[in-house]
Amino acid sequence: MRIFLGILSAVVLSATSAQAARCGGDFQTFVRNISAEAASQGISQEVISQALGGVTQDGAVLAFDRRQRGTFQKTFEQYVATRVGAGRINGGRAMLKRHAALLAQIEQRFGVPRQIIVAIWGLESDFGKGDIGKLPVFRVLATMAHDCRRTELFQGELIAALKIVQRGDLGLSDMIGAYAGEIGQTQFLPSSYIKYGVDFDGNGHVDLRHSIPDVLASTANLLKVSGFKMGQPYGEGTPNFEAMREWNRAVIYRKTIAYYADQLVGR
16 A cells, blocks of 8 residues: 655645634535635635535545554565565566656756656556546545644645646646545645646646656656755665655655665666
């Protein structure tokens, strides 16, 4: 089971404590309050109405979130055996060949080795062929923001998701994601989408669902901004391993990325 909350950024694009809509209580009252906060941050009423009009709570999302706490109780050996098999290694090597020119450009610009980028891509969505989520992002985020455990965090993610639509990066029909509102082929939370997203195909939009150049460049940009250095080791205990913490804070997951990346280049 994939874990994406590790990419939650330390700087959340959120309302402050004083500005945050009150969590709990009547859900529709909460939606009206967060809508007012979105409007105060420059989101158009049209986008707010289209995204949040008629939005409902999703109990399955809350149930899933509460089950996440014990996911990494496996050892590294147990976990990696379920995630990095011969098929995924061969698939990753095929992607390295197919996108060699693109990956070379990304390496040159962002200083992140291609095997790390492809490893993340493979683990998160099987190179865009696997499950990138089927849930309406705004329903998920409104549900999580209304829940009082991490309300400010998810209020920030909800505002960021509205900004993605406001900017024209994705239409409402493409705002489909996973159980914490992650979007696209490498599963960016909306705040990371805004902070690290790159328009690498030059069409004027950051499209992390359909554009492979945007997906791979944005993934590399997140690591670059986090301090990842080309030509340096990335195993556990290295600065690059720590830089990957912005991608996922779980040590086992980062060890899996590093192991997979090494397998892709025959180490």
